[in-house]
Amino acid sequence: MMTDLTATVITFNEEDNIRDCLQSLQWVPHIVVVDSGSTDRTVEIAKEFTEHVYVTDWPGHIQQKNRAIDFAPTDWILSLDADERVTPELRREVQELLSSEPRSAGFSMPRLTWHLGRWIRHGGWYPDRKIRLFDRRKARWAGVNPHDHIELDGKASALAGEILHYSYRDLHQHIDRVDFFTSIAARENDVRGQRGHLFGMFFRAPWKFIRMYLFKKGWKDGFAGFILASIAAFSVFLKYACLWERRTLRRRGIDPDSMPRHHRGPEWRAPRRPPEVTEANL
Template sequence: MLSVIVITHNEAQNIERCLNSVRWADEIIVLDSGSTDNTVDLCKRFTDQVFVTDWPGFGPQKQRALEKAKYDWVLSLDADEEISAALQQEIQDAMLKTDIQGFEIPRLSSYCGRQMKHGGWWPDYVLRLFRRTTGRFSDDVVHEHIEVTGIIERLQNPILHEAYVNNDEVLHKVNTYSSLGARKLFQRGKSSNLPHALLKGWWTFMRTYFIKAAFLDGAEGLMLAISNAEGSYYKYLKLRELHLTNKNK
């Protein structure tokens, strides 16, 4: 039997598509961190297990959701992801394997309307399906991951991921994730300066566009490389800012 866990915050444009794709699961658990749109009301159309909490960061929040799950298998989804019928069947078959503790699933992400096959975005295997008793989330406030004890295999059909709908969302996420990433590095004792931030941004662009061949995805590939570079640049620039602010206190 399967528990699906999802965390949300102002995901009204995505959440119905996500939850509708897993309404076949045995239970759906949603943890919302104070949405100001109608995300919570939309979630209640699919499950009565909708909880509103504070926001401790991605890893701790997903661990909270995991601790509310009661079935043997858990599928963790983001609100902007969905499961196809083919992946549903593959998941149901995979859960019959008694010697496997977790499964990595490829993720096919779209950027401003285009499904990306290059730039490091495909096949982008993510560990999302696992036995509840053998897995837990890391404590990272951003870029969290699932830690599973035991044998892990891979599935073939992808999770469909609407990563960025438009450029407004790109800019919002670049700002949000660069701030979270800077805080994470700061807590780990890392430091930065302006030349370092510039170098990180330049290298991220080169790696995304040329080494990982984002240019093969046309205009969106170039846009992706630029936004990745901006995210890296601002992360290290904000890290520098955190050190300056802390030094002046």
Template sequence: MKISASIIVRNEEENIAALCENLSWADEIVIVDSDSTDRTKEIALRYTDKVFNREFRGYKDKHEFADSQTTGDWIFWIDADERLNPELLESIERLRQRDSATLPDGFRIARLTEYQGRWIRHSGWYPDYQMRLYRKSASYWDGVAPHETARVRGSVETLTGEFLHYTKRNLSEHHRVLDEYTTLAAEHLFNNKKRIRSIDLFVLPIAAFIRTWLIKQGFRDGIPGLIIAMFTAYSVFLKFAKLWEKKRTEATVVE
């Protein structure tokens, strides 16, 4: 069972070394950059010679390219700010002792996120199962930007253990990522001719807050949970506000 680690990056000099060391068990590490302006490439080359640069055309395109450069029968994809915990490493090691032909085509793994100094176990952020280990020949990428994901055509099982997500060092970074992602989401809605009503800008953010804070028990995550709920509501508002703005701008151009 040859497993290739597949990673897409940009300006990850603070994370890439620790990630590659965490992936020392992998048969190969494939890293795809998109014109980093820091030392990401230089550091990555210390751990693997399979470092590529690709113009950014979307996350799906970048993931597909990364997977295409792997030589293993199996792919494990991971982001630069994620790490495998010991239990997950043991699960993968046990898996490698089994006959690959008898395995399902994919394995989903729970993701535990650290935010504002706290491990978030509610707020809709946990267990946040992700398809991360899959048979290359049975896989494809699907989903809506910026949350594309790997999928498989066959059966899927769950691996014991978690991968740890050290996300968004501060509120400014969280806001920057949210701004980027809501722009992509608004463009997707626009391309799919999604209608926008004024009530959407009011009701949907409130509903998102209630879902995150109450239904998903974000209140159990303390102040970080409240911040997550507020940001979730704001992201919904911003997504639809950007959609409205884009529709208005396009209408003005047509006129």
């Protein structure tokens, strides 16, 4: 008997991506889209493909993805991001797999990313396996925002078909995302009481470059590999620098979450009135 399946996608201002994403999922019996208040045509486009479109608040990446699978009418889930596509090979593999009762509670697949005008196959960017097909009765999104992963009750089996990932439009968007996500990561680490920000800036950041470019053979992707390893090292540095900044502000009596932010992503909120400058906090 064919196992029923729902594809879930979370969105925020993804009008440039959502159509291609959902077109690659049209073979799935049910599609659920959970949007966090897009101001562009994302919701309008999503409704062309499914009636199961929900507009909600933004509780965080992990919480929103769990909300999406809770909205699903089936237990088996195929979870995709808006900038991802299912290849025909992966589609056929999943359909064949679900033609009977699946042998595992979850399945991973390689993810191939297009960036800087080429497919990135080294530096830790590939195969970049992700568990995206799973039984929600035995799986849940977990991790530390914004870095989510599936926590599975059991061992995942491997599929050969790929997910195609169009993560960044250009370098400008890549840097903007680094800025955005390092701020989220710094806040999460601050709440958890993580220490070692100086060690992170001085040692973890350069090690990230060495590991990606040399040990994971990022150099095989040409100059693109060098650029990506450099950005990754800067991302690690910035994450720990933001953690240091938050704690420095708090020691001066300033709430770090009250400072103005330039981001307009789903985590952005209007800043509260900044504190007055006095001799005590100079």
